[in-house]
Amino acid sequence: MSDATLVRIRNLAKDYRRGSETVHVLHELDLDIPQGDFLALMGPSGSGKSTLLNLIGGLDRPTSGTIEIAGQRTDAMSDARLGRWRANNVGFVFQMYNLLPVLSAERNVELPLLLTSLSAAERRKRAAAALSLVGLSERAGHKPRELSGGQEQRVGIARAIVSDPTLLLCDEPTGDLDRKSGDEVLQLLQALNQQQGKTIIMVTHDPHAAACAKHVLHLEKGQLIREAA
Amino acid sequence: MKYLHLLFANLHRRRLRTYLTLASIIVAFLLFGILQTLRMALTGGADLAGVDRLVTIHKVSIIQSLPQSYLGRVRGIDGIRVAMSHNWFGGVFKEDRNQVVTITADPNVFFDVYPEVKLPDDVKAAWRADRTAAIVGKVTAERFGWNVGDTVPMRSNIFTKKSGGSVWDLKIVGIYEGGDNQTVYFHYDYLNESRTFGHDDIGWIVTRLRDPNQAPEIARKIDALFANSSTETKTSTERAFAQSFANQMGNIGAIVTAVASAVFFTMLLVIANTMGQSVRERTNELAVMKTLGFSSTQVTLMVLAEALLLTLAVAAIGLLFAGVASVGLGKAVQSFFPALGMPHATYAIGAVVAVLLGTLAGALPCMQAWQLKIVDALRKA
DSSP: OOEEEEEEEEEEEEEEEEETTEEEEEEEEEEEEEETTTEEEEOOSSSSHHHHHHHHTSSSSOOOOEEEEEEEGGGGSOOOHHHHHHHHHEEEEOTTOOOOOTSHHHHHHHHHGGGGGOHHHHHHHHHHHHHHTTOOGGGGGGGEEEEEOOHHHHHHHHHHTOOOOOOEEEESSSTTHHHHHHHHHHHHHHHHHHHHEEEEEOOOOOHHHHSSSSSSEEEEEEEEEEOOO | OOEEEEEHHHHHHHHHHHHHHHHHHHHHHHHHHHHHHHHHHHHHHHHHHTTTEEEESSOTTSSSOTHHHHHHHHHHHTTEEEEEEEEEEEEEETTTTTTEEEEETTTTTHHHHHHSBBOOHHHHHHHOOOEEEEEEEEHHHHHOOTTTTOOEEEEEEOOBBTTSEEEEEEEEEEEBBSSSOOOOOEEHHHHHHSSSSSEEEEEEEEEESGGGGGHHHHHHHHHHHHHTSHHHHHHHHHHHHHHHHHHOOOHHHHHHHHHHHHHHHHHHHHHHHHHHHHHHHHHHHHHHHHHHHHHHHHHHHHHHHHHHHHHHHHHHHHHHHHHHHHOOOOHHHHOOOOOOOOOHHHHHHHHHHHHHHHHHHHHHHHHHHHHHHHHHHHHHH
Protein backbone atom coordinates (compact mmCIF):
# COMPACT_ATOMS: atom_id res chain seq x y z
CA MET A 1 0.00 0.00 0.00
CA SER A 2 1.44 3.40 -0.94
CA ASP A 3 1.70 6.06 1.73
CA ALA A 4 -0.97 8.12 -0.04
CA THR A 5 -3.62 5.39 0.14
CA LEU A 6 -6.02 5.82 3.03
CA VAL A 7 -8.59 3.12 2.23
CA ARG A 8 -7.52 -0.18 0.71
CA ILE A 9 -10.20 -2.75 -0.10
CA ARG A 10 -9.47 -6.22 -1.47
CA ASN A 11 -11.85 -8.96 -2.63
CA LEU A 12 -14.67 -7.41 -0.67
CA ALA A 13 -17.95 -9.28 -0.78
CA LYS A 14 -21.16 -8.79 1.12
CA ASP A 15 -24.11 -11.17 1.08
CA TYR A 16 -27.44 -10.86 2.81
CA ARG A 17 -29.89 -13.62 3.63
CA ARG A 18 -33.44 -12.88 2.60
CA GLY A 19 -35.48 -15.87 3.70
CA SER A 20 -33.94 -18.87 2.01
CA GLU A 21 -32.36 -16.69 -0.67
CA THR A 22 -28.85 -15.24 -0.53
CA VAL A 23 -28.50 -11.77 -2.03
CA HIS A 24 -25.02 -10.91 -3.25
CA VAL A 25 -24.73 -7.16 -2.71
CA LEU A 26 -21.02 -6.67 -3.34
CA HIS A 27 -18.81 -8.98 -5.43
CA GLU A 28 -15.05 -9.32 -5.03
CA LEU A 29 -14.51 -5.58 -5.00
CA ASP A 30 -11.04 -4.00 -5.05
CA LEU A 31 -10.63 -0.33 -4.34
CA ASP A 32 -7.93 2.13 -3.25
CA ILE A 33 -8.87 5.59 -2.05
CA PRO A 34 -6.03 8.04 -1.59
CA GLN A 35 -5.66 10.31 1.40
CA GLY A 36 -7.33 13.68 0.74
CA ASP A 37 -9.63 12.37 -1.99
CA PHE A 38 -13.23 13.45 -2.46
CA LEU A 39 -14.93 10.44 -3.97
CA ALA A 40 -18.50 10.24 -5.14
CA LEU A 41 -20.14 6.82 -5.20
CA MET A 42 -22.97 6.66 -7.71
CA GLY A 43 -25.24 3.98 -8.96
CA PRO A 44 -28.86 2.87 -9.04
CA SER A 45 -30.77 1.85 -5.93
CA GLY A 46 -29.65 -1.54 -4.67
CA SER A 47 -26.28 -1.30 -6.41
CA GLY A 48 -24.44 -1.56 -3.09
CA LYS A 49 -23.31 2.06 -2.60
CA SER A 50 -24.61 2.44 0.95
CA THR A 51 -23.47 -1.08 1.82
CA LEU A 52 -19.95 -0.21 0.70
CA LEU A 53 -20.09 3.02 2.70
CA ASN A 54 -21.28 1.12 5.79
CA LEU A 55 -18.50 -1.41 5.41
CA ILE A 56 -15.84 1.29 5.08
CA GLY A 57 -17.30 3.03 8.14
CA GLY A 58 -17.28 -0.16 10.19
CA LEU A 59 -21.05 -0.17 10.66
CA ASP A 60 -21.37 -3.56 9.00
CA ARG A 61 -19.16 -6.61 8.51
CA PRO A 62 -18.04 -7.99 5.13
CA THR A 63 -18.87 -11.55 4.17
CA SER A 64 -15.32 -11.87 2.86
CA GLY A 65 -12.39 -9.73 1.85
CA THR A 66 -10.39 -7.12 3.70
CA ILE A 67 -10.75 -3.44 4.53
CA GLU A 68 -7.67 -1.58 5.57
CA ILE A 69 -7.90 2.05 6.63
CA ALA A 70 -4.79 4.01 7.50
CA GLY A 71 -3.02 0.70 7.91
CA GLN A 72 -5.60 -0.86 10.24
CA ARG A 73 -7.68 -3.91 9.33
CA THR A 74 -11.12 -2.74 10.41
CA ASP A 75 -12.81 -5.96 9.25
CA ALA A 76 -10.85 -7.87 11.90
CA MET A 77 -11.63 -5.55 14.82
CA SER A 78 -13.98 -6.49 17.68
CA ASP A 79 -17.23 -4.53 17.97
CA ALA A 80 -15.94 -2.54 20.94
CA ARG A 81 -12.65 -1.69 19.23
CA LEU A 82 -14.47 -0.81 16.04
CA GLY A 83 -16.66 1.60 17.99
CA ARG A 84 -13.62 3.34 19.44
CA TRP A 85 -12.00 3.42 16.02
CA ARG A 86 -15.10 5.04 14.50
CA ALA A 87 -15.18 7.64 17.24
CA ASN A 88 -11.56 8.63 16.54
CA ASN A 89 -11.31 8.31 12.79
CA VAL A 90 -14.64 8.64 11.01
CA GLY A 91 -17.31 11.33 10.73
CA PHE A 92 -20.73 10.40 9.40
CA VAL A 93 -23.17 12.65 7.53
CA PHE A 94 -26.62 11.19 6.91
CA GLN A 95 -29.30 12.00 4.35
CA MET A 96 -31.91 12.63 7.08
CA TYR A 97 -29.38 14.46 9.30
CA ASN A 98 -30.11 12.14 12.26
CA LEU A 99 -29.72 14.79 14.92
CA LEU A 100 -31.08 14.08 18.39
CA PRO A 101 -34.28 16.16 18.52
CA VAL A 102 -34.13 16.69 22.28
CA LEU A 103 -30.71 18.36 22.15
CA SER A 104 -29.72 21.81 20.94
CA ALA A 105 -27.48 22.18 17.91
CA GLU A 106 -24.49 22.76 20.19
CA ARG A 107 -25.28 19.68 22.31
CA ASN A 108 -25.71 17.59 19.16
CA VAL A 109 -22.31 18.67 17.91
CA GLU A 110 -20.80 17.98 21.33
CA LEU A 111 -22.16 14.41 21.37
CA PRO A 112 -19.09 12.60 19.90
CA LEU A 113 -16.85 14.49 22.33
CA LEU A 114 -18.63 12.86 25.30
CA LEU A 115 -16.57 9.80 24.41
CA THR A 116 -13.34 11.71 25.01
CA SER A 117 -11.72 12.79 28.25
CA LEU A 118 -12.09 16.48 27.38
CA SER A 119 -13.45 18.81 30.04
CA ALA A 120 -16.94 20.24 29.66
CA ALA A 121 -15.48 23.67 28.85
CA GLU A 122 -13.18 22.23 26.18
CA ARG A 123 -16.06 20.23 24.67
CA ARG A 124 -18.18 23.37 24.48
CA LYS A 125 -15.30 25.29 22.92
CA ARG A 126 -14.75 22.68 20.22
CA ALA A 127 -18.47 22.36 19.50
CA ALA A 128 -18.69 26.13 19.14
CA ALA A 129 -15.71 26.12 16.77
CA ALA A 130 -17.29 23.39 14.63
CA LEU A 131 -20.58 25.28 14.49
CA SER A 132 -18.70 28.43 13.55
CA LEU A 133 -16.99 26.55 10.72
CA VAL A 134 -20.36 25.61 9.23
CA GLY A 135 -21.67 29.15 9.78
CA LEU A 136 -24.22 28.35 12.48
CA SER A 137 -22.81 29.98 15.61
CA GLU A 138 -25.92 32.04 16.07
CA ARG A 139 -28.14 28.92 15.99
CA ALA A 140 -26.20 27.00 18.65
CA GLY A 141 -29.02 27.01 21.17
CA HIS A 142 -31.73 25.95 18.73
CA LYS A 143 -33.25 22.50 18.65
CA PRO A 144 -33.25 20.64 15.30
CA ARG A 145 -36.98 21.31 14.76
CA GLU A 146 -36.21 25.03 14.88
CA LEU A 147 -33.72 24.75 12.02
CA SER A 148 -34.20 24.47 8.25
CA GLY A 149 -33.16 21.27 6.47
CA GLY A 150 -29.97 22.91 5.19
CA GLN A 151 -29.10 24.16 8.66
CA GLU A 152 -29.76 20.73 10.15
CA GLN A 153 -27.40 19.16 7.65
CA ARG A 154 -24.73 21.74 8.46
CA VAL A 155 -25.14 20.86 12.13
CA GLY A 156 -24.77 17.22 11.07
CA ILE A 157 -21.51 18.11 9.29
CA ALA A 158 -20.30 20.03 12.35
CA ARG A 159 -20.98 16.92 14.46
CA ALA A 160 -19.08 14.80 11.93
CA ILE A 161 -15.95 16.99 12.03
CA VAL A 162 -15.93 18.02 15.70
CA SER A 163 -13.61 15.20 16.74
CA ASP A 164 -11.33 15.96 13.76
CA PRO A 165 -11.64 12.60 11.94
CA THR A 166 -9.52 11.62 8.95
CA LEU A 167 -12.42 10.30 6.95
CA LEU A 168 -15.88 11.73 6.28
CA LEU A 169 -18.57 9.33 5.05
CA CYS A 170 -21.62 11.06 3.60
CA ASP A 171 -24.72 9.10 2.65
CA GLU A 172 -26.80 11.23 0.27
CA PRO A 173 -26.02 14.42 2.19
CA THR A 174 -28.05 16.58 -0.23
CA GLY A 175 -30.78 14.02 -0.89
CA ASP A 176 -33.34 15.76 1.30
CA LEU A 177 -32.39 19.35 0.49
CA ASP A 178 -33.42 21.91 -2.09
CA ARG A 179 -30.83 22.95 -4.65
CA LYS A 180 -29.68 26.07 -2.78
CA SER A 181 -29.22 24.30 0.55
CA GLY A 182 -27.68 21.34 -1.24
CA ASP A 183 -25.15 23.60 -2.91
CA GLU A 184 -24.22 25.14 0.43
CA VAL A 185 -23.62 21.70 1.89
CA LEU A 186 -21.55 20.64 -1.12
CA GLN A 187 -19.47 23.82 -0.91
CA LEU A 188 -18.88 23.07 2.74
CA LEU A 189 -17.74 19.54 1.95
CA GLN A 190 -15.45 20.85 -0.78
CA ALA A 191 -13.95 23.35 1.65
CA LEU A 192 -13.36 20.63 4.23
CA ASN A 193 -11.67 18.53 1.58
CA GLN A 194 -9.54 21.28 0.09
CA GLN A 195 -8.73 23.39 3.12
CA GLN A 196 -8.58 20.81 5.87
CA GLY A 197 -7.52 17.81 3.84
CA LYS A 198 -10.43 15.60 4.90
CA THR A 199 -10.90 12.48 2.84
CA ILE A 200 -14.56 12.34 1.84
CA ILE A 201 -16.58 9.47 0.42
CA MET A 202 -20.04 10.56 -0.63
CA VAL A 203 -22.88 8.36 -1.80
CA THR A 204 -25.21 10.25 -4.14
CA HIS A 205 -27.78 9.83 -6.86
CA ASP A 206 -27.35 13.41 -7.95
CA PRO A 207 -24.88 14.04 -10.83
CA HIS A 208 -24.72 17.69 -9.78
CA ALA A 209 -23.51 16.65 -6.33
CA ALA A 210 -21.12 14.10 -7.82
CA ALA A 211 -19.63 16.83 -9.99
CA CYS A 212 -18.29 18.48 -6.85
CA ALA A 213 -16.15 15.42 -6.09
CA LYS A 214 -12.63 14.86 -7.37
CA HIS A 215 -13.49 11.36 -8.50
CA VAL A 216 -16.70 9.50 -9.26
CA LEU A 217 -17.12 5.78 -8.86
CA HIS A 218 -20.07 3.90 -10.34
CA LEU A 219 -21.43 0.76 -8.83
CA GLU A 220 -23.90 -1.54 -10.50
CA LYS A 221 -25.12 -4.83 -9.11
CA GLY A 222 -22.34 -4.79 -6.58
CA GLN A 223 -19.53 -4.31 -9.01
CA LEU A 224 -17.31 -1.41 -9.85
CA ILE A 225 -18.03 -0.70 -13.48
CA ARG A 226 -16.46 2.61 -14.29
CA GLU A 227 -14.24 5.18 -12.75
CA ALA A 228 -14.28 8.74 -14.00
CA ALA A 229 -12.24 11.78 -13.19
CA MET B 1 -22.22 13.11 35.07
CA LYS B 2 -21.48 14.31 31.54
CA TYR B 3 -24.42 12.25 30.29
CA LEU B 4 -26.89 13.74 32.78
CA HIS B 5 -28.21 16.37 30.38
CA LEU B 6 -28.86 13.61 27.88
CA LEU B 7 -30.87 11.61 30.45
CA PHE B 8 -32.99 14.61 31.43
CA ALA B 9 -33.49 15.59 27.79
CA ASN B 10 -34.75 12.09 26.98
CA LEU B 11 -37.17 12.13 29.91
CA HIS B 12 -38.58 15.41 28.59
CA ARG B 13 -39.16 13.94 25.15
CA ARG B 14 -42.86 13.20 25.74
CA ARG B 15 -43.65 15.47 28.62
CA LEU B 16 -47.26 14.49 29.18
CA ARG B 17 -46.42 10.80 29.19
CA THR B 18 -43.46 11.36 31.50
CA TYR B 19 -45.45 13.51 33.92
CA LEU B 20 -48.32 11.00 34.05
CA THR B 21 -45.85 8.21 34.74
CA LEU B 22 -44.14 10.31 37.40
CA ALA B 23 -47.50 11.07 39.03
CA SER B 24 -48.42 7.39 39.16
CA ILE B 25 -45.06 6.47 40.71
CA ILE B 26 -45.42 9.25 43.29
CA VAL B 27 -48.88 7.96 44.22
CA ALA B 28 -47.54 4.40 44.47
CA PHE B 29 -44.76 5.37 46.87
CA LEU B 30 -47.09 7.67 48.81
CA LEU B 31 -49.43 4.72 49.28
CA PHE B 32 -46.51 2.48 50.21
CA GLY B 33 -45.35 4.95 52.87
CA ILE B 34 -48.82 5.27 54.37
CA LEU B 35 -49.30 1.49 54.37
CA GLN B 36 -45.98 1.07 56.16
CA THR B 37 -47.10 3.68 58.68
CA LEU B 38 -50.35 1.83 59.33
CA ARG B 39 -48.59 -1.52 59.55
CA MET B 40 -46.20 -0.08 62.10
CA ALA B 41 -49.07 1.42 64.08
CA LEU B 42 -51.00 -1.85 64.13
CA THR B 43 -48.15 -4.27 64.69
CA GLY B 44 -45.54 -2.10 66.35
CA GLY B 45 -46.42 -3.55 69.75
CA ALA B 46 -44.82 -6.79 68.74
CA ASP B 47 -41.50 -5.03 68.32
CA LEU B 48 -41.66 -3.70 71.85
CA ALA B 49 -42.47 -7.08 73.35
CA GLY B 50 -39.96 -8.66 75.72
CA VAL B 51 -38.35 -11.92 74.73
CA ASP B 52 -38.48 -13.24 78.29
CA ARG B 53 -42.19 -12.61 78.98
CA LEU B 54 -45.19 -14.86 78.55
CA VAL B 55 -48.81 -13.81 78.33
CA THR B 56 -51.58 -16.10 79.57
CA ILE B 57 -55.15 -15.41 78.42
CA HIS B 58 -58.47 -17.26 78.41
CA LYS B 59 -58.33 -20.00 75.83
CA VAL B 60 -61.42 -18.66 74.07
CA SER B 61 -60.35 -15.02 73.80
CA ILE B 62 -58.72 -12.21 75.70
CA ILE B 63 -62.15 -10.71 76.28
CA GLN B 64 -62.96 -13.59 78.62
CA SER B 65 -61.59 -13.05 82.12
CA LEU B 66 -59.60 -15.42 84.34
CA PRO B 67 -60.05 -16.06 88.07
CA GLN B 68 -57.61 -14.09 90.22
CA SER B 69 -56.60 -17.33 91.87
CA TYR B 70 -54.80 -18.35 88.68
CA LEU B 71 -52.13 -15.73 89.36
CA GLY B 72 -50.97 -17.43 92.55
CA ARG B 73 -50.89 -20.85 90.87
CA VAL B 74 -48.83 -19.52 87.95
CA ARG B 75 -46.37 -17.93 90.38
CA GLY B 76 -45.76 -21.37 91.80
CA ILE B 77 -44.32 -22.79 88.57
CA ASP B 78 -40.57 -23.31 88.44
CA GLY B 79 -38.66 -20.97 86.15
CA ILE B 80 -40.94 -17.97 86.63
CA ARG B 81 -39.18 -14.93 88.01
CA VAL B 82 -42.29 -12.82 88.56
CA ALA B 83 -45.96 -12.78 87.50
CA MET B 84 -48.59 -10.05 87.45
CA SER B 85 -52.15 -9.71 86.25
CA HIS B 86 -53.66 -7.02 84.04
CA ASN B 87 -57.21 -5.87 83.46
CA TRP B 88 -58.40 -3.94 80.44
CA PHE B 89 -60.10 -0.78 81.63
CA GLY B 90 -60.91 0.85 78.29
CA GLY B 91 -60.16 4.46 79.26
CA VAL B 92 -61.79 7.57 77.86
CA PHE B 93 -60.67 11.04 78.86
CA LYS B 94 -63.50 13.59 78.81
CA GLU B 95 -64.68 12.85 75.27
CA ASP B 96 -65.16 9.61 73.36
CA ARG B 97 -62.55 10.61 70.79
CA ASN B 98 -59.91 10.71 73.54
CA GLN B 99 -59.33 6.99 73.84
CA VAL B 100 -56.55 6.15 76.30
CA VAL B 101 -55.07 2.70 76.73
CA THR B 102 -55.65 2.17 80.46
CA ILE B 103 -54.71 -1.06 82.22
CA THR B 104 -54.58 -2.18 85.82
CA ALA B 105 -51.32 -3.44 87.31
CA ASP B 106 -49.67 -4.36 90.58
CA PRO B 107 -47.16 -1.59 91.49
CA ASN B 108 -45.32 -3.97 93.81
CA VAL B 109 -44.08 -6.17 90.97
CA PHE B 110 -44.71 -3.99 87.92
CA PHE B 111 -41.09 -2.84 87.51
CA ASP B 112 -39.81 -6.39 87.83
CA VAL B 113 -42.10 -7.48 85.00
CA TYR B 114 -41.31 -4.43 82.82
CA PRO B 115 -37.70 -3.44 83.61
CA GLU B 116 -37.67 -1.26 80.46
CA VAL B 117 -40.07 1.18 82.17
CA LYS B 118 -37.86 3.60 84.07
CA LEU B 119 -38.97 5.73 87.03
CA PRO B 120 -37.15 7.03 90.13
CA ASP B 121 -37.54 5.00 93.33
CA ASP B 122 -39.51 7.75 95.10
CA VAL B 123 -42.04 7.77 92.27
CA LYS B 124 -42.35 3.99 92.43
CA ALA B 125 -42.92 4.28 96.18
CA ALA B 126 -45.52 7.01 95.69
CA TRP B 127 -47.39 4.79 93.23
CA ARG B 128 -47.37 1.86 95.66
CA ALA B 129 -48.53 4.05 98.53
CA ASP B 130 -51.65 5.52 96.94
CA ARG B 131 -54.43 3.23 95.65
CA THR B 132 -55.68 5.94 93.26
CA ALA B 133 -52.21 6.67 91.89
CA ALA B 134 -51.30 6.00 88.29
CA ILE B 135 -48.30 6.25 86.02
CA VAL B 136 -48.65 7.57 82.49
CA GLY B 137 -46.59 7.14 79.32
CA LYS B 138 -44.83 10.28 78.18
CA VAL B 139 -46.63 10.38 74.81
CA THR B 140 -50.06 10.31 76.41
CA ALA B 141 -49.10 12.85 79.07
CA GLU B 142 -47.88 15.26 76.39
CA ARG B 143 -50.95 14.62 74.30
CA PHE B 144 -53.30 15.77 77.05
CA GLY B 145 -50.93 18.12 78.84
CA TRP B 146 -50.97 16.06 82.04
CA ASN B 147 -48.40 16.68 84.74
CA VAL B 148 -47.37 14.86 87.88
CA GLY B 149 -49.85 15.76 90.63
CA ASP B 150 -52.81 16.10 88.29
CA THR B 151 -55.91 14.06 88.98
CA VAL B 152 -57.58 12.95 85.79
CA PRO B 153 -61.12 11.60 85.55
CA MET B 154 -60.81 8.40 83.52
CA ARG B 155 -64.06 6.90 82.28
CA SER B 156 -64.31 3.19 81.63
CA ASN B 157 -66.33 2.01 78.66
CA ILE B 158 -66.56 -1.43 80.30
CA PHE B 159 -67.00 -1.08 84.04
CA THR B 160 -69.36 0.85 86.29
CA LYS B 161 -68.75 1.84 89.91
CA LYS B 162 -70.72 0.59 92.87
CA SER B 163 -71.07 4.21 93.91
CA GLY B 164 -72.52 5.07 90.51
CA GLY B 165 -71.02 6.32 87.30
CA SER B 166 -68.09 4.92 85.43
CA VAL B 167 -65.39 7.47 86.14
CA TRP B 168 -62.36 6.63 88.26
CA ASP B 169 -60.22 9.55 89.38
CA LEU B 170 -56.56 8.74 88.79
CA LYS B 171 -53.82 10.73 90.43
CA ILE B 172 -50.73 10.95 88.22
CA VAL B 173 -47.60 10.27 90.27
CA GLY B 174 -45.17 9.52 87.47
CA ILE B 175 -44.62 9.96 83.77
CA TYR B 176 -42.53 7.15 82.37
CA GLU B 177 -40.42 6.62 79.32
CA GLY B 178 -39.78 3.18 77.89
CA GLY B 179 -42.04 0.45 76.60
CA ASP B 180 -44.91 1.80 74.52
CA ASN B 181 -44.77 5.24 76.19
CA GLN B 182 -48.54 5.65 76.04
CA THR B 183 -50.35 3.33 78.47
CA VAL B 184 -51.86 4.48 81.77
CA TYR B 185 -51.28 1.95 84.56
CA PHE B 186 -53.17 2.06 87.85
CA HIS B 187 -53.87 -0.22 90.87
CA TYR B 188 -55.82 -3.40 90.26
CA ASP B 189 -57.20 -3.17 93.77
CA TYR B 190 -58.63 0.30 93.11
CA LEU B 191 -60.68 -1.08 90.24
CA ASN B 192 -61.47 -4.43 91.81
CA GLU B 193 -62.93 -3.06 95.03
CA SER B 194 -65.24 -0.57 93.39
CA ARG B 195 -66.54 -2.18 90.21
CA THR B 196 -70.03 -3.60 90.01
CA PHE B 197 -69.10 -6.83 88.25
CA GLY B 198 -66.10 -9.01 87.58
CA HIS B 199 -64.98 -8.89 91.19
CA ASP B 200 -61.70 -10.81 91.66
CA ASP B 201 -61.47 -11.49 87.96
CA ILE B 202 -58.36 -10.63 86.03
CA GLY B 203 -57.90 -10.05 82.30
CA TRP B 204 -54.63 -11.77 81.62
CA ILE B 205 -51.36 -12.72 83.30
CA VAL B 206 -47.89 -11.59 82.29
CA THR B 207 -44.96 -13.65 83.57
CA ARG B 208 -41.28 -12.90 83.32
CA LEU B 209 -39.04 -15.91 83.04
CA ARG B 210 -35.67 -16.67 84.52
CA ASP B 211 -34.53 -18.17 81.22
CA PRO B 212 -36.16 -17.13 77.93
CA ASN B 213 -35.12 -20.44 76.40
CA GLN B 214 -37.60 -22.16 78.70
CA ALA B 215 -40.54 -20.16 77.29
CA PRO B 216 -42.15 -23.02 75.28
CA GLU B 217 -41.82 -25.47 78.16
CA ILE B 218 -43.21 -23.07 80.80
CA ALA B 219 -46.04 -22.01 78.49
CA ARG B 220 -47.04 -25.68 78.21
CA LYS B 221 -46.82 -26.08 81.99
CA ILE B 222 -49.08 -23.07 82.63
CA ASP B 223 -51.73 -24.26 80.19
CA ALA B 224 -51.49 -27.82 81.54
CA LEU B 225 -52.19 -26.46 85.01
CA PHE B 226 -55.65 -25.31 83.94
CA ALA B 227 -56.40 -27.98 81.37
CA ASN B 228 -59.87 -29.57 81.54
CA SER B 229 -61.09 -26.80 83.86
CA SER B 230 -63.99 -24.52 83.08
CA THR B 231 -61.50 -21.77 82.32
CA GLU B 232 -58.70 -23.13 80.21
CA THR B 233 -55.81 -20.87 79.22
CA LYS B 234 -53.65 -20.13 76.24
CA THR B 235 -50.09 -19.00 76.90
CA SER B 236 -47.74 -17.52 74.36
CA THR B 237 -44.74 -15.25 74.24
CA GLU B 238 -45.48 -11.57 74.57
CA ARG B 239 -44.38 -11.03 70.98
CA ALA B 240 -46.77 -13.68 69.67
CA PHE B 241 -49.49 -12.22 71.88
CA ALA B 242 -48.95 -8.69 70.56
CA GLN B 243 -48.93 -10.01 67.02
CA SER B 244 -52.13 -12.01 67.47
CA PHE B 245 -53.73 -8.96 69.11
CA ALA B 246 -52.92 -6.92 66.03
CA ASN B 247 -54.04 -9.75 63.77
CA GLN B 248 -57.56 -9.64 65.22
CA MET B 249 -58.33 -7.38 62.27
CA GLY B 250 -56.41 -9.59 59.86
CA ASN B 251 -52.80 -10.37 59.11
CA ILE B 252 -51.72 -6.76 58.81
CA GLY B 253 -48.27 -7.53 57.45
CA ALA B 254 -49.68 -9.83 54.78
CA ILE B 255 -52.37 -7.33 53.81
CA VAL B 256 -49.89 -4.48 53.53
CA THR B 257 -47.46 -6.63 51.57
CA ALA B 258 -50.22 -7.81 49.23
CA VAL B 259 -51.50 -4.30 48.54
CA ALA B 260 -48.01 -2.84 48.13
CA SER B 261 -47.00 -5.71 45.83
CA ALA B 262 -50.07 -5.20 43.66
CA VAL B 263 -49.37 -1.47 43.43
CA PHE B 264 -45.71 -1.98 42.60
CA PHE B 265 -46.43 -4.68 40.05
CA THR B 266 -48.79 -2.28 38.30
CA MET B 267 -46.07 0.36 38.49
CA LEU B 268 -43.60 -2.06 36.98
CA LEU B 269 -45.88 -2.47 33.95
CA VAL B 270 -46.42 1.29 33.67
CA ILE B 271 -42.72 2.15 33.85
CA ALA B 272 -41.73 -0.72 31.57
CA ASN B 273 -44.31 0.48 29.05
CA THR B 274 -43.03 4.06 29.26
CA MET B 275 -39.41 2.99 28.88
CA GLY B 276 -40.27 0.51 26.12
CA GLN B 277 -42.10 3.18 24.12
CA SER B 278 -39.35 5.68 24.75
CA VAL B 279 -36.66 3.31 23.44
CA ARG B 280 -38.76 2.18 20.46
CA GLU B 281 -39.32 5.80 19.46
CA ARG B 282 -35.62 6.50 19.31
CA THR B 283 -34.21 3.32 17.87
CA ASN B 284 -32.75 5.51 15.14
CA GLU B 285 -31.12 7.84 17.67
CA LEU B 286 -29.57 4.95 19.57
CA ALA B 287 -28.23 3.64 16.27
CA VAL B 288 -26.76 7.07 15.53
CA MET B 289 -25.07 7.08 18.95
CA LYS B 290 -23.57 3.68 18.24
CA THR B 291 -22.47 4.98 14.83
CA LEU B 292 -20.68 7.86 16.54
CA GLY B 293 -18.74 5.35 18.63
CA PHE B 294 -20.87 4.81 21.76
CA SER B 295 -20.52 1.16 22.75
CA SER B 296 -23.48 -1.16 23.31
CA THR B 297 -22.63 -1.07 27.02
CA GLN B 298 -22.72 2.72 27.15
CA VAL B 299 -26.01 2.95 25.28
CA THR B 300 -27.54 0.21 27.45
CA LEU B 301 -26.35 1.83 30.67
CA MET B 302 -27.85 5.10 29.52
CA VAL B 303 -31.25 3.46 29.05
CA LEU B 304 -30.94 1.80 32.46
CA ALA B 305 -29.90 5.08 34.06
CA GLU B 306 -33.02 6.74 32.64
CA ALA B 307 -35.23 4.08 34.22
CA LEU B 308 -33.42 4.39 37.55
CA LEU B 309 -33.49 8.19 37.47
CA LEU B 310 -37.21 8.04 36.80
CA THR B 311 -37.99 5.68 39.68
CA LEU B 312 -35.47 6.81 42.31
CA ALA B 313 -36.07 10.55 42.04
CA VAL B 314 -39.82 10.13 42.00
CA ALA B 315 -39.83 7.51 44.76
CA ALA B 316 -38.01 10.02 46.95
CA ILE B 317 -40.73 12.59 46.29
CA GLY B 318 -43.48 10.03 46.94
CA LEU B 319 -41.91 8.96 50.23
CA LEU B 320 -41.44 12.58 51.34
CA PHE B 321 -45.13 13.15 50.65
CA ALA B 322 -45.89 9.98 52.62
CA GLY B 323 -43.81 11.28 55.53
CA VAL B 324 -45.81 14.50 55.54
CA ALA B 325 -49.08 12.60 55.10
CA SER B 326 -48.27 10.29 58.01
CA VAL B 327 -47.95 13.33 60.28
CA GLY B 328 -51.42 14.49 59.20
CA LEU B 329 -52.74 10.96 59.54
CA GLY B 330 -51.19 10.73 62.99
CA LYS B 331 -53.10 13.80 64.11
CA ALA B 332 -56.35 12.45 62.69
CA VAL B 333 -56.11 9.11 64.50
CA GLN B 334 -54.21 10.29 67.55
CA SER B 335 -56.87 8.81 69.84
CA PHE B 336 -56.10 5.30 68.69
CA PHE B 337 -52.43 5.51 67.67
CA PRO B 338 -50.72 8.24 69.69
CA ALA B 339 -47.26 7.40 68.38
CA LEU B 340 -48.17 6.98 64.74
CA GLY B 341 -45.43 7.91 62.27
CA MET B 342 -43.71 6.55 59.19
CA PRO B 343 -40.86 4.19 60.19
CA HIS B 344 -37.44 5.42 59.03
CA ALA B 345 -36.78 2.04 57.46
CA THR B 346 -39.51 2.87 54.92
CA TYR B 347 -37.09 5.20 53.12
CA ALA B 348 -34.49 2.45 52.79
CA ILE B 349 -37.07 -0.14 51.73
CA GLY B 350 -38.53 2.38 49.27
CA ALA B 351 -35.08 3.03 47.76
CA VAL B 352 -34.51 -0.71 47.31
CA VAL B 353 -37.96 -1.11 45.74
CA ALA B 354 -37.29 1.87 43.43
CA VAL B 355 -33.98 0.39 42.27
CA LEU B 356 -35.66 -2.98 41.68
CA LEU B 357 -38.53 -1.35 39.79
CA GLY B 358 -36.17 0.71 37.65
CA THR B 359 -33.94 -2.26 36.89
CA LEU B 360 -36.79 -4.62 36.06
CA ALA B 361 -38.68 -2.01 34.04
CA GLY B 362 -35.51 -1.12 32.16
CA ALA B 363 -34.47 -4.72 31.49
CA LEU B 364 -36.34 -5.23 28.22
CA PRO B 365 -35.55 -1.79 26.75
CA CYS B 366 -31.92 -2.35 27.79
CA MET B 367 -31.88 -5.64 25.94
CA GLN B 368 -33.33 -3.93 22.86
CA ALA B 369 -30.67 -1.21 23.07
CA TRP B 370 -27.91 -3.78 23.55
CA GLN B 371 -28.96 -5.91 20.58
CA LEU B 372 -29.65 -3.00 18.25
CA LYS B 373 -27.86 -3.40 14.90
CA ILE B 374 -26.78 -0.05 13.51
CA VAL B 375 -27.37 -0.79 9.84
CA ASP B 376 -30.80 -2.35 10.39
CA ALA B 377 -31.94 0.49 12.66
CA LEU B 378 -30.74 3.21 10.27
CA ARG B 379 -32.34 1.43 7.30
CA LYS B 380 -35.72 1.24 9.09
CA ALA B 381 -35.53 4.96 9.85
